[in-house]
Amino acid sequence: MSLAAIIFSILTIISSLGVIGCANPLNSALCLVLTLFFVAAHYAMMGAHFVAAIQVLVYAGAIMVLVIFVIMLLGLERDESSSDFKKPRNVLTAAVIGLFIGMLIVAVQSGVAGAPVDGLADASIVNDGGGHAIGQVLFTRYVLPFEITGMLLLAAIIGAVYIAHEQRKPLAEGRGLKAVRNRE
Amino acid sequence: MEKTLLLVPLFPLVGALLTYVISGKDERHHRMAGWIATFAAVGSFILTFQLWRALSAVEGSVITAHAWTWFEVLPFKVEFAFLFDRLAAVMTLIITGVGSLIHLYAIGYMSHDPERPRFFAYLNLFLFAMLLLVLGDNLLVMFVGWEGVGLCSYLLIGFWHRDMGNAVAGQKAFVVNRIGDAGFLLGMFLLVMMTGSLEFQQLSQQIPYVDPMMIELAAILLFIGAVGKSAQIPLYVWLPDAMAGPTPVSALIHAATMVTAGVYMMARMQVLYSFAPAALSVVLIVGTLTAFVAATIAIVQNDIKKVLAYSTVSQLGYMFMAMGSAAFSNGIFHVVTHAFFKACLFMGAGSVIHGCHHEQDMRKFGGLWRKMPLTFVTYLISTLAIAGFPFTSGFFSKDAILWTVFNVAEDAPAMNHTVVVFGDIPLNLFCWGVGVLTALMTAFYMTRSLMMTFFGKYRGHHEPHESPMVMTIPLMILAALAAGFGFVYGEAFMEYLVGWTRIDMQVGHHALAEHNEVYHTLELFSMGVAILGIVIGVLCYSVCSGIPKALVKHAKGLHNFLVNKWWVDEFYQAVLIRPLSGFSTFLFKSIDRVLIDGILVNGSGMFVEAGGDVLRRLQSGRTSSYAFLMFVSLFLLILLYLVFMPVPI
Amino acid sequence: MGAVTGYLYLSALLFSLGVLGVLVGRNTIVILMCVELMLNAVNIAFEALSVHFQTLDGQIAVFFVMSVAAAEVAVGLAIVITLFRNYLSVETHDAVTLRG
Numbered sequence: 001m002s003l004a005a006i007i008f009s010i011l012t013i014i015s016s017l018g019v020i021g022c023a024n025p026l027n028s029a030l031c032l033v034l035t036l037f038f039v040a041a042h043y044a045m046m047g048a049h050f051v052a053a054i055q056v057l058v059y060a061g062a063i064m065v066l067v068i069f070v071i072m073l074l075g076l077e078r079d080e081s082s083s084d085f086k087k088p089r090n091v092l093t094a095a096v097i098g099l100f101i102g103m104l105i106v107a108v109q110s111g112v113a114g115a116p117v118d119g120l121a122d123a124s125i126v127n128d129g130g131g132h133a134i135g136q137v138l139f140t141r142y143v144l145p146f147e148i149t150g151m152l153l154l155a156a157i158i159g160a161v162y163i164a165h166e167q168r169k170p171l172a173e174g175r176g177l178k179a180v181r182n183r184e
Numbered sequence: 185m186e187k188t189l190l191l192v193p194l195f196p197l198v199g200a201l202l203t204y205v206i207s208g209k210d211e212r213h214h215r216m217a218g219w220i221a222t223f224a225a226v227g228s229f230i231l232t233f234q235l236w237r238a239l240s241a242v243e244g245s246v247i248t249a250h251a252w253t254w255f256e257v258l259p260f261k262v263e264f265a266f267l268f269d270r271l272a273a274v275m276t277l278i279i280t281g282v283g284s285l286i287h288l289y290a291i292g293y294m295s296h297d298p299e300r301p302r303f304f305a306y307l308n309l310f311l312f313a314m315l316l317l318v319l320g321d322n323l324l325v326m327f328v329g330w331e332g333v334g335l336c337s338y339l340l341i342g343f344w345h346r347d348m349g350n351a352v353a354g355q356k357a358f359v360v361n362r363i364g365d366a367g368f369l370l371g372m373f374l375l376v377m378m379t380g381s382l383e384f385q386q387l388s389q390q391i392p393y394v395d396p397m398m399i400e401l402a403a404i405l406l407f408i409g410a411v412g413k414s415a416q417i418p419l420y421v422w423l424p425d426a427m428a429g430p431t432p433v434s435a436l437i438h439a440a441t442m443v444t445a446g447v448y449m450m451a452r453m454q455v456l457y458s459f460a461p462a463a464l465s466v467v468l469i470v471g472t473l474t475a476f477v478a479a480t481i482a483i484v485q486n487d488i489k490k491v492l493a494y495s496t497v498s499q500l501g502y503m504f505m506a507m508g509s510a511a512f513s514n515g516i517f518h519v520v521t522h523a524f525f526k527a528c529l530f531m532g533a534g535s536v537i538h539g540c541h542h543e544q545d546m547r548k549f550g551g552l553w554r555k556m557p558l559t560f561v562t563y564l565i566s567t568l569a570i571a572g573f574p575f576t577s578g579f580f581s582k583d584a585i586l587w588t589v590f591n592v593a594e595d596a597p598a599m600n601h602t603v604v605v606f607g608d609i610p611l612n613l614f615c616w617g618v619g620v621l622t623a624l625m626t627a628f629y630m631t632r633s634l635m636m637t638f639f640g641k642y643r644g645h646h647e648p649h650e651s652p653m654v655m656t657i658p659l660m661i662l663a664a665l666a667a668g669f670g671f672v673y674g675e676a677f678m679e680y681l682v683g684w685t686r687i688d689m690q691v692g693h694h695a696l697a698e699h700n701e702v703y704h705t706l707e708l709f710s711m712g713v714a715i716l717g718i719v720i721g722v723l724c725y726s727v728c729s730g731i732p733k734a735l736v737k738h739a740k741g742l743h744n745f746l747v748n749k750w751w752v753d754e755f756y757q758a759v760l761i762r763p764l765s766g767f768s769t770f771l772f773k774s775i776d777r778v779l780i781d782g783i784l785v786n787g788s789g790m791f792v793e794a795g796g797d798v799l800r801r802l803q804s805g806r807t808s809s810y811a812f813l814m815f816v817s818l819f820l821l822i823l824l825y826l827v828f829m830p831v832p833i
Numbered sequence: 834m835g836a837v838t839g840y841l842y843l844s845a846l847l848f849s850l851g852v853l854g855v856l857v858g859r860n861t862i863v864i865l866m867c868v869e870l871m872l873n874a875v876n877i878a879f880e881a882l883s884v885h886f887q888t889l890d891g892q893i894a895v896f897f898v899m900s901v902a903a904a905e906v907a908v909g910l911a912i913v914i915t916l917f918r919n920y921l922s923v924e925t926h927d928a929v930t931l932r933g
Contacts, residue, residue, distance in 0.1 A: 005836070009843045016847055016870055020854035025862050032866045039873050042840070046884050051895055055876075058899055063869070063906050070910045071862060074917050090857050093812060097853045100819055104845035107826055108838060137889050138896070145893075149900045156904030160911035805932030807925050812856050 005045055012038040024078040029068050036060040050131040185238050189249035189266050192231050192276065193319060196311035199224025204305035214300050218291030221304035225287045225311055229280035236273045248321065260380060267321035267384065270681060274516060275318040275448055278523050282440045283311050285658035289531050290432035292654035293538055297430075303343060307436070310336035314441050318448055323372050323382040326449065330368065330413065333442045334361045340437065341429035350428040357422040364412015364419055371405030374398060375456075388455040396459065403456050403463035407470075410446025416474045416504060420497050421753055427489040431534030434489060439496055439526035444519045447500070450507045451516050458510055465611065468508025468589070472615040475501025477750060479625040483632070484746045487544050488533045491633045495570065496526060498626060502585055505619060509612065511588035513681035518581040520677070521670060525569040525578055528662035532563035535651040535659065536637060540644055546636040548644035555648040558656045560638050562663035567634045569666040571627035572714035577670030582623065583710050584678070590616045590706060620713055627717025635725035840881035847874035861916065861923040865909050872902050 015038060018031030036059050043052035138146055199221050207217035239247060247268040254262045268276070287307060294300050313332025320326040335358070342354025376382060378398050379390040391399060410416070415423040426438055437443070450457060450467070457464055475498045482494035499522050506515035537544055539556050553560040569578035589612055642648070650656070669677075724731050736743050745751070802813075851874060854867030876895045883891020913923055920927050 002836075005839065009839070012843065013846060013850070016850045019866055019870055020850060020857065020863070025860050028860075028863050028866055032869065035870065036873065039877060042843075042877060043880055046840075046880055048880055048884065048892060048895075051880060051892060054896070054899065058903060059869075059873075063903055066906060066910060067862065067866065070913060074914070074923065076860065076862065076923065093856045094853060096816065096819070097849050097856075100852070101845060101849045103819070103823060103826070104849070105842065107822075108841045108845065110826075133889055134892055134896070137893060142893050145897060149897055152901065153904050156907050160907045162911075163908070164911035164914045803932060805929030807928070808856055808858075815852055815856060 002045070005042070008038050008041050008045070012042070025071050025076045026068070029064060029071055032067075033060050033064045036064065050134060185235060185247050186249040188231050188235055189247055189268050189319070190251060192228050192235070192280075193266075193312050193315035195224045195228040195231070196221075196308040196315065199227075200305045200308035200312065203308060204301055207301040207304075211298075214298070217301040217304040218287065218294070221308045222284060222287040222291065224308055225280060225284040228311065228315070229277070229284050232273075232276045232280050235268055236277060239268060239270070239273055254324070260376060262322060262324050262382060264325055265321045266319040266325075268319065271448075271451055271516065272318055274520065274681065275444075276315065278520055279311065279314050279318065279441050282523050282527050282662070283314075283436060285661060286432050286436045286440070286527060286531070289435070289534070289655050289658040290430075292652045293432055293534055294430065299343075303340075303430070306336055306339045306343070307432070310340065310437060310442075314445070317445055321383060321385070323375065323384075323387075326452070327365075327368065327372065330409070330445060330449075331365065333437070333445065334358060334365070334413070337361070337426070337437050337442055340433040341426045343429055343433070347428075353422075353425040353428040357426050360419050360422040361412045364409045367405045367408025367412070369409075371402045371409065374402045374405060378402070384452055387453075391455050391459060399456060400460045400462050403453075403460035404466060406449065406453060406456070407446075407463060407467055410449055410504075411470065412446075413449075414443045414446030414500050414504070415497050416446075416470050416500065417477065418752075420474060420478070421756065423497055424490055424493045424749070427487070427493050431489070431530060431537060434493070435527045435530035435534065438493065439530050440523040443496060443500055444503070444523070447503045447507060447515050447519050450504075451512045454512050457507070457512075464508050464510060466508075467504050468611065468615055471501045471504030471506075471508055472618050473501070474498070475505065475622045476618050479622045479629065480746055481749050482629045483625060484743060485629075486546055488536065488546050488549075488633055488637060489530075489544055491546075491629060492526070492529055492533060495529075495626065495630065496522075498622060499526065499570070501622075502582060502619070505589055505615060506585040508615075509585075509588045511585070513678060514581070514584045514588055516681055517674075517677060518585060521569070521577040521581040521666070524662050524669060525566040525576075525666035528562055528566040528659055528666055529570065531655070531659055531662070532559050532566065535559040535655055536563075536648075538651055538655070539648045541646045543644055543646060546633060549637040549642070550640040550644070551638070551642040552648055553638040555642075556638075556650045558650060559659065562656075562659040563638070564634060565663040565667050567630045568718075570630050571718055572623055572710060573718065574711045574714070575671050577666055577668070577674070579711070579714065580670035580674040583707060586616060586619050586623070586710060587703060587706060589619060620710070623710065624713050624717045627714050628721045631718045631721025632725055635721060639726055837881050837885045840877055844874045844878035844881070847871075847877065859924050859926060861913050861925060862910075864925070865906065865913070868909075869902060869906065872898055 012035055015031050015034040019028050019035060022028040022031060036055060040052040040055040040060070043049075043055055202224075203217050203220045207213045207215075207220060235247060239245060249266045249268075251264040251266070254264045256262075287304070290304070290307065294303055297303065310333060313329045313336055315329070316332060317326050317329025320329060338354045338358040340354075341357050342351045345351045345354075372382060375387065378394045379387060381387060381390070412419045423438055423443070427434055429437075457467075478494045478497035478501060482491050482498065485491045485494060499518070503515045503518050503522070506512070506518060536549065536552060536556065536559060539552075539559070540549065543549070565576075569576040572579045572582045591612075748754070802809075848871050851867045851871030854870065855864050858864040858867060876898055879891045879894045879898070883889065883894075916928060917923050922928075
């Protein structure tokens with residue numbers, strides 16, 4: 001793994017820590033955007049330029065923008081009840097995650113992934129960073145999943161519109177946060 | 185003829201249904217109840233008569249009828265089939281004949297009872313069950329009838345069930361019967377095990393080849409059933425209590441038919457018993473003791489029905505004495521004569537009770553010979569018969585029994601009465617002696633009841649009157665039979681029955697044919713005993729009326745002992761019923777309440793509730809908890825995969 | 834260490850961080866974003882192995898994961914908006930009415 005790759009890896013990890021650790025959700029979103037950029041950088045370093053471009057365009061460009069839209073729309077702010085990592089529940093969770101990471105490392109070590117430890121082949125098979133080849137395969141061998149994904153997107157759009165449709169009824173008595181908080 | 189045989193038990197069954205359905209509708213129809221039932225009984229009798237004629241026409245024949253195959257568990261097969269041979273003919277004629285007369289009588293006796301339809305339906309049902317019992321061609325069909333008569337007995341004893349005492353008496357009869365039935369069932373099981381069949385004809389062929397120990401055991405077990413049904417010691421306690429039922433019931437069930445079922449069973453299973461001498465000794469001893477004990481109790485009874493009840497137990501003892509001496513046809517002869525005179529006696533007592541407005545205490549009777557002459561004459565004749573007055577039918581049958589008991593060691597080589605009691609006296613002589621003593625007592629107490637009821641001055645408070653013809657005609661018929669049957673038909677009857685199987689002949693034939701001096705001497709002796717008993721009874725209760733009172737005063741302890749029926753009921757209560765009842769209560773409190781209700785039922789409910797309470801906390805409503813659990817599961821799955829399915833490099 | 838192994842380690846680490854974020858997070862939208870993080874980690878693994886084995890199947894997988902992620906985010910945000918409408922909050926500990 002080249003030096004650049006290592007540096008970018010460290011940066012990715014730092015920014016993902018930012019995603020989970022920021023108090024303000026907007027900050028979390030911005031950290032995620034950063035993480036996505038770094039991941040795109042990884043893709044580029046691997047030689048999959050097309051995928052890298054798609055990553056930036058779709059993921060960072062569309063999805064994260066949507067998320068930030070919603071955060072701004074809902075007016076979410078830095079929240080008071082902090083999810084601080086000192087709570088015992090969270091410590092336990094972190095410990096379990098630690099074990100999980102350990103297990104995965106052991107898995108990779110023991111070669112379960114089946115990949116011989118090898119150098120990364122160059123991107124020669126993916127002629128132009130992958131676009132041409134991907135397009136060929138996508139519309140021949142993978143045309144069925146492609147079409148289905150289209151349907152999936154359609155369903156998602158319709159579903160999202162329906163779910164988020166504005167309710168005519170105002171917030172009634174007994175609903176809302178105050179009511180919920182009072183109930184407890 | 186086969187169809188006719190099937191119809192014989194069917195008539196009363198249908199009669200029972202019709203009686204209940206038709207006459208139960210409303211008050212006006214109640215009158216028909218008795219007549220429908222009686223017609224059914226009479227119809228059965230007519231059919232039986234025809235069958236008997238057909239049977240007698242051909243020498244050595246039997247009539248069989250097959251209804252259906254009950255069940256088949258190969259190689260064991262049980263058919264619902266009937267067998268009509270000489271023994272069955274005799275029993276069936278008695279059951280339907282005497283039964284019809286009693287039905288007729290009951291029309292008069294129960295004429296004021298609002299629940300007549302139920303009564304007559306039960307009465308017909310009883311006939312049906314009894315006919316099944318005697319007509320069945322295998323032990324299992326007989327057992328169906330056996331249980332059926334037990335059931336009807338319970339229903340009829342407790343007929344006036346609103347009085348708790350009657351219901352209890354009915355229950356007592358049923359329960360005590362059941363104890364005997366357990367023995368009967370075990371006997372049946374043993375027989376099936378040993379021979380693979382319950383059919384009488386097959387058993388007769390196969391029993392000689394069975395292990396003698398098993399034969400003895402089966403014989404004794406079946407006898408236990410007879411002890412329950414025919415009220416022998418120790419299971420006789422239900423019969424006196426059964427007097428709580430209406431008098432026709434006592435006449436039919438507890439005098440003429442049901443109680444003789446045990447005797448009939450032994451006669452049917454002759455082959456079995458003739459190969460079981462030890463069992464026969466037991467039967468003889470039990471019969472003798474029962475006859476004696478019951479007679480002692482009858483002497484001091486004041487209720488006329490109770491006297492007759494204990495008398496029945498005593499006479500049944502005689503029948504078993506005959507059976508125990510392998511003189512099976514003698515026993516059946518006594519069944520027949522006993523049916524005549526005992527039914528007549530009971531119905532006569534019923535007539536008196538009816539006439540004195542349901543008074544039953546003999547101390548409140550007296551001088552009724554003027555007011556109820558027909559009843560008196562019939563009762564007198566029957567009393568003479570039961571006492572064994574010369575030339576009555578009772579004399580012939582009882583005498584035959586005593587003779588065979590006396591003679592049994594010689595006459596039946598199969599019987600090995602090497603049992604001795606009191607040092608030197610052989611068993612059969614001892615039993616003969618006790619039998620003679622009991623005959624004396626029988627004559628005495630029956631005369632006592634006659635004198636107290638019909639002679640002297642009327643000591644009651646009512647206006648006695650004679651009973652209607654419906655009731656007196658059966659009395660007269662039965663009295664005539666009781667008087668004349670023995671004299672006219674006695675020998676022919678014995679020949680008829682004895683000719684039925686070969687086993688009997690050894691003993692039965694001797695009973696009639698051996699007219700030697702010993703026989704004549706004993707005959708005269710029996711006559712003398714009977715007359716002596718009668719004379720003592722007459723004197724004690726007419727002229728020297730001081731004697732009984734003096735005896736009571738001087739022998740207070742003995743008198744008390746007898747009046748309290750030898751304290752048998754109390755003994756049972758203390759030794760058997762109370763501990764059992766206590767044990768049952770204990771079980772109820774501990775196992776039923778604590779274990780089953782508490783631990784198993786409530787406990788499992790509470791366990792599920794508690795478990796639910798605990799598991800409920802998993803549903804916290806917090807999505808993060810759910811996600812955490814999902815993650816942990818995922819973790820474990822991957823772990824399992826890595827451990828057990830490593831991909832080779 | 835080989836490049837692929839390195840990328841696999843990175844993927845594992847990112848994935849675990851994503852899981853941690855989902856389990857610990859209190860803001861629903863943050864949780865959604867951590868799910869995206871997990872998806873990206875998986876994408877990295879797919880891509881690295883695809884290039885290593887010289888096959889395009891992995892890259893196609895990346896494609897489809899991205900499309901599905903997009904659809905999922907859209908619907909997820911719609912749900913968040915509805916949640917906000919009913920509880921006036923998107924904190925997870927405010928929506929516990931389905932308690933047992």
